[in-house]
Amino acid sequence: MSDVKKVVLAYSGGLDTSVIAKWLSEEYNCEVVTFTADLGQGEEVEPARAKAEALGIKEIYIDDLREEFARDFVFPMFRANAIYEGEYLLGTSIARPLISKRLIEIANETGADAIAHGATGKGNDQVRFELGAYALKPGVKVIAPWREWDLNSREKLMAYCEQHNIAVEQKKGKKSPYSMDANLLHISYEGGILEDPYAEPEEDMWLWTVSPENAPDEPTYIELTYEKGDVVAIDGVAKTPAEVMIELNKIAGANGIGRADIVENRYVGMKSRGCYETPAGTVLIRAHRAIESITLDRDAAHTKDELMPKYAELVYNGYWWSPERKMLQAAIDATQEYVSGNVRLKLYKGNVVVVGRKSENSLFDESIATFEDDAGAYNQKDAEGFIRLNSLRLRIASSKGRNMLDD
Missing domain, CATH: 3.90.1260.10 (Argininosuccinate synthetase, chain A, domain 2)
Known part of the structure; x- marks a missing residue:
């Protein structure tokens, strides 16, 4: 672990990543840089700065990436009409390559030799973050605490916070179970x-x-x-x-x-x-x-x-x-x-x-598509030869005794 001198952490300011920030400095004895991305999640991201400062973080990045996210990632994906398994519009998936890109950029800017994320060892995000990071900086070290530590429950995380004086924000009202x-x-x-x-x-x-x-x-x-x-x-x-x-x-x-x-x-x-x-x-x-x-x-x-x-x-x-x-x-x-x-x-x-x-570029030709008189724009007799040529292989197979009804 001594080879890691500085690490850039994808930091939300929540419980998990706050624990990770402290854990990295303790376990790896390294400097931690935090990176918080505003991707339009609808929550204020600036409070992450105060939380990072309270953890002793000196280099803090908070970036508004909404336009880059929509322009360079979401819009190109929608040109492809991309849907995973017929239903999923890839909302989480498409955000990860941008986060990886910015993590590597900050690592290069700050001279960090590692990046870290809070994805668990069961999910897709660990794969997405790390494939992106290795594609953009082959020699970077990636630290995934959820694959290393034993803080695998909320109770253990809370105990770690108490032990290390990490402030935990207690939200009022019913806590979301999701x-x-x-x-x-x-x-x-x-x-x-x-x-x-x-x-x-x-x-x-x-x-x-x-x-x-x-x-x-x-x-x-x-x-x-x-x-x-x-x-x-x-x-x-x-x-x-x-x-x-x-x-x-x-x-x-x-x-x-x-x-x-x-x-x-x-x-x-x-x-x-x-x-x-x-x-x-x-x-x-x-x-x-x-x-x-x-x-x-x-x-x-x-x-x-x-x-x-x-x-x-x-x-x-x-x-x-x-x-x-x-x-x-x-x-x-x-x-x-x-x-x-x-x-x-x-x-x-x-x-x-x-x-x-x-559209001015429309290929729809009303004079051809009409059910009314097309004034000769389309010769319907042409369809006969088209059909006969396309049925040729079917007719040959049938004449050789390959009865399609047998299937």
Whole structure:
């Protein structure tokens, strides 16, 4: 342990990371630098500074990363329409590569030879943090206290705080039984009664969305403007990526949109039940597919859909900085050149309904698609030869006695 002189800790200011800060200085006899990220979690991050100072920390970083998070991580992911296992919009997963990036940047700035995080040895986050760190700084040492110490209960953590005079903030009122993570894209809930996959979540668990039953009886209409696959305005008002996320979270949450209750397969091998609120993300993925539907070529769109599960898996498993994710991103971004225009949406009691889409780059040709007289724009007789050629292999197989009904 003596080879570690300085370590940068991903620090929230909560119980776990406060204990970790002290434990690192005691066990490794090293200097600790704290890093707290504002990713739009909706809580004040500045109090982490006073808590770090009380622990004797001299170098304290508190960074507002909301715009970088939305612009360089969330928006590129949504160009891919990424969904993990058909349901999860990757809200926690996509935040980890940015945190890893900043940890390494601070380590380089301060001359630290190690980084540390508070992820447990059971979850995905340890993998995501560390894969990112090693990709960006191969020789860095990573310290994961939950894989080393024996402080594996709240009682032991509290006893450690008392022994080392670490102030613990006692929040008034009922303590949430859930482990939660929040950023601009989502808030997640794990633990408590959710560990029984048959148990219905309590209504008061949800913090960002009203229940669809209690959502307004009148729909809310919004219009999103896209440029090259990214939303740049809401109802004609220009917005930065973070502003888009903030406003859509508010509007969609008020209409009961974005709840998900999922049992997912963690990269470390176990199944895990989690509940998520992703109001803005739910709207964005629906709207993005709508603008792509009129601006993307058919086979380009289909190929993109084939790539999406692999892309989503890479993000979920922590391979954001991998060459294969960058390769897929380049291919996906190339498809977005003409994905510009407007999408009109109706938000109503948990539903996102596309009610209109338009673009100067639209490939929708009304003169061809019409059910009325197309004035010769499409020769329907051409379909006969098309069908006969595409049925050729089927007709040959059937003529050789390969009866399809046998299956």
